[in-house]
Amino acid sequence: xxLGTWMAMLAMTxxxxxxxxVGGWVASESVRYHxxxxxxxxxxxxxxxxxxxxxxxxxxSAERPARARPDSGTKGTAVAKAPANKAPAKxxxxxxxVKKTAASPASGAPREQVLATARSLVGESSxxxxxxxxxxxxxALVEATYAQAGVTFRGTLKPGDNGxxxxxxxxxxxxxxxxxxxxxxxxxxxxRETYDQNRDGRRNDGLTHVGLVxxxxxxxxxxxxxxxxxxxxxxxxxxxxxxxxRDPKTxxxxxxxxxxxxxxxxxxxxxxxxxxxxxxxxxxxxxxVAVAAR
Numbered sequence: 210x211x212l213g214t215w216m217a218m219l220a221m222t223x224x225x226x227x228x229x230x231v232g233g234w235v236a237s238e239s240v241r242y243h244x245x246x247x248x249x250x251x252x253x254x255x256x257x258x259x260x261x262x263x264x265x266x267x268x269x270s271a272e273r274p275a276r277a278r279p280d281s282g283t284k285g286t287a288v289a290k291a292p293a294n295k296a297p298a299k300x301x302x303x304x305x306x307v308k309k310t311a312a313s314p315a316s317g318a319p320r321e322q323v324l325a326t327a328r329s330l331v332g333e334s335s336x337x338x339x340x341x342x343x344x345x346x347x348x349a350l351v352e353a354t355y356a357q358a359g360v361t362f363r364g365t366l367k368p369g370d371n372g373x374x375x376x377x378x379x380x381x382x383x384x385x386x387x388x389x390x391x392x393x394x395x396x397x398x399x400x401r402e403t404y405d406q407n408r409d410g411r412r413n414d415g416l417t418h419v420g421l422v423x424x425x426x427x428x429x430x431x432x433x434x435x436x437x438x439x440x441x442x443x444x445x446x447x448x449x450x451x452x453x454x455r456d457p458k459t460x461x462x463x464x465x466x467x468x469x470x471x472x473x474x475x476x477x478x479x480x481x482x483x484x485x486x487x488x489x490x491x492x493x494x495x496x497x498v499a500v501a502a503r
Contacts, residue, residue: 225347225373225403225418225436319358320395320490326354327421327434327441334440347419348372350436351397354421360489371406373399373416380487388485392422397487398433398446400479403468416484418467420444430463433479444479451480 317325326338327350336343336353343349352362365378377399380386392398400418407414420435423443430447447453447463454464464478 225371318491319360320393320492322357323354323395323421323490324423326357328423330354330441331434331443332441336436336441345436346372347436348376350434350441351376351419351421355489358490371415371417373419376419377416377485377487380489384487384489386485386487392425392431392486393488393492394422394424395490396422397489398422398431398435399484399487400467400482401484402477403482405471418482422486428461430461446479446483448480448483451478451483453480454478 330336330338330350330353335345336349338353338357341353343353355362362376362379365382366375367378370378376397377386380397386399398420399416400420401416402412402414403418405411405414406417418435420433423432423434425431428447429449430445433444433446434441435444436442444465444467445462446465450456450463452464454466455462464480466476467479467482468477470476
């Protein structure tokens with residue numbers, strides 16, 4: 210009983226509790242998933258101003274101006290570009306095997322360091338980097354990987370926020386939040402309503418899960434690295450077809466299941482629960498790849 214109570218309190222604090230993946234085998238659904246209720250507890254608006262951190266690192270450059278998303282309550286605004294004297298980008302490291310006993314940061318540009326660390330953790334049930342053990346939740350994965358690039362997420366928590374919302378505020382204050390255009394590998398991915406955080410049976414929990422962009426294929430399917438109950442895994446997300454688990458013609462996996470169905474409810478996919486991307490790292494010099502508009 211005490212253990213169950215402790216786990217519930219931990220989930221409420223971090224705002225991250227995601228079930229084990231079932232993948233794209235589930236049947237196609239036409240349901241559109243929208244928040245139907247106002248917040249059940251006080252929470253500052255996501256557009257509330259937060260003082261940016263004073264750092265020598267410049268925020269990520271804006272590939273295109275971000276546009277506000279109707280259900281996010283934010284104003285996407287482009288920020289300053291990265292400094293002109295950027296070092297040439299190194300080749301993207303190969304994706305690590307599914308299992309690896311230890312993770313260590315890679316040398317090179319900050320974005321490559323974040324990606325190499327995240328990829329090395331795929332398949333691990335715990336998050337440990339350079340001898341430091343982190344919490345076993347989605348926000349800890351972001352904290353651990355971004356720490357290798359010298360980024361610490363501090364000073365953006367407001368009353369009523371969970372850990373995911375605090376990361377979102379940091380991205381707005383120190384970089385940019387966007388919903389349109391090509392997501393950049395290493396950027397953050399925010400999801401909403403992935404579970405009933407406040408246990409009131411309503412879809413009113415706001416931002417509840419976060420991961421990192423691993424890659425984007427030619428068809429626009431985004432591979433996301435994130436931490437779920439069974440460990441660090443890769444999920445797929447296709448924003449052009451958010452309600453389809455698989456392509457009906459080719460069988461290609463488009464969206465993994467992110468929210469397990471409750472009593473009388475249906476499964477919900479990654480594309481349906483997508484909220485926004487966030488960038489706080491210098492932009493990569495990789496050649497842009499077109500992504501179908503949502």
